[in-house]
Amino acid sequence: MTFDRTALVAHARDSIARGSKSFGAASKLFDxxxxxxxxxxxxxxRACDDLADGQEMGHGMTAVADPAxxxxxIRARTAAALAGEPSGDPAFDGFGIVARECAIPPVFADALIEGFALDTAAWRPRTEADxxxxxxxxxxxxxxxxxLVMGVSPDDDATLDRACDLGLAxxxxxxxxxxxxxxGVGRFYVPSAWLDEQGIPIDRIADPAFRDRLAILARRLADRAAAYESSARAGTPALSWRSAWAVLAAAGIYGDIGREVARRGARAWDERVGxxxxxxxxxxxxxxxxxxxRGRFEAKRSASLWTRPKA
Incomplete structure (x- = not known):
């Protein structure tokens, strides 16, 4: 099957322009x-996320009636795309192209889809490791x-670990x-052990009466994000200068979100942080x-950081 790559790229360019100004800005730095x-x-x-959450370009998340x-x-369209078959959706067809061009293993795509499966099952973390x-x-x-899109070898576990760290951040x-x-849509990602520690009932996590306690946990999340962001920076020496530039810009732009949440404290949810x-x-x-x-970034990855599962 032959796909119109130019048209698929144009669709993808529009998607990132509408869905994420932060990533859109950083992407312009790549070759x-x-x-x-x-x-x-x-x-x-973006298409997977919107389909799973009943939203459009990352906005208007709702509790969907047909999550399964x-x-x-998502699974069927992704499988078709990876097989080089028409999926019926340009976002999935485009993924098939980039997966073939960059030798993206299906296990990585499956790992992302498993995240949507956890949400479908109304999964909630108990521990920090969860x-x-x-x-x-x-x-x-x-x-x-x-x-892999940036040319990192699939055998370069050290750099891949740093790339994973940035995603975690x-x-x-x-x-x-x-x-x-x-x-508000029944999603709870703060570990229940943390909520218990602060005496916040999970069904009252959004209650303004608990905002001061919730701010403590938000700062903890922001601190963890900063640690993974710092670790991710040390992976950039393995990248070309332009790719490192884009990654470091994205890290700083997105990292500011966590830092601003921490700075606002109990007022962090009065309006959306951007x-x-x-x-x-x-x-x-x-x-x-x-x-x-970038060669000056700390090369040794902290042993205290959670490490991704290896295939």
């Missing part, structure tokens, strides 16, 4: 070939695929930012200099 592949990967991730059917659709396992599925696996910041919004255009541009400039001196 053209990697940029197109990053768009194709993003569009598939939606999960089955939280990291979930973050691996929904974001760390994306980091692994993105590393992004997701931990997301969870901190969206605790109240997620609770990153301003000026702040994004600032990180683009700063990341360029960081990429030049």
């Amino acid at each position: 053209p070939a990697i940029r197109e592949r990053a768009w194709l990967l993003y569009a598939w991730c 059917e939606r999960l089955a659709t 939280l990291y396992q979930y973050c691996y599925h929904v974001a760390g696996a994306v980091g692994l695929m993105m590393a 992004f997701q931990l910041a997301n969870i901190a930012r969206d605790i109240v919004e997620d609770a 990153t301003s255009k000026a702040a994004k541009l600032g990180w683009v400039a700063r990341a360029g200099f960081q990429a030049i001196g």
Whole structure:
């Protein structure tokens, strides 16, 4: 089957422009070939997420009435795309192209889909390790695929670990930012052991009466995100300068979300935390200099960090 790659790339470019200004800004720093592949990967991730959560371009998440059917659709369309067959959705067809071009193993795609399966099953983390396992599925696996898009060898476990770390950092910041919004649709990602520690009933996690206690846990999430962000930076010496520039810009832009949640404390959920255009541009400039001196990042990965499962 022959696909119109140009049209699929155009669709993916529109997807990232509408779905994530932060990732869209960072993607412009890649060289053209990697940029197109990053768009194709993003569009598939966005399409899966929107289908699973009944939203459009990451907005308007609702509790869907048919989660199992939606999960089955994600699996079927992804399997078709990986087999080089038409999936009926340009985002999935585009993923098939980038998977073939970059030798993305199906196990990485399956890992992401397993994250949607956990949400479908109304899964909730009990421990901190449970939280990291979930973050691996929904974001760390994306980091692994993105590393392959940037030319990292599938045998380079050390760099892949750092790529996974960046995905974990992004997701931990997301969870901190969206605790109240997620609770509104029955999603709970803060470990129940943490909630018990603070005396927060899970069915009252969004109650303003518990905001001061919730802010303590949000800061903990932000601190964990910062640790994984720092670890991820040490993977950039293995990348080209332009790829390192893009990764470091994305790390800074998205890392600011966790930092702002922590700074706001109990007021973190009064309005959705974001990153301003000026702040994004600032990180683009700063990341360029960081990429030049990226060899100075700490090379040894902390043994205290959770490590992804190996295939």
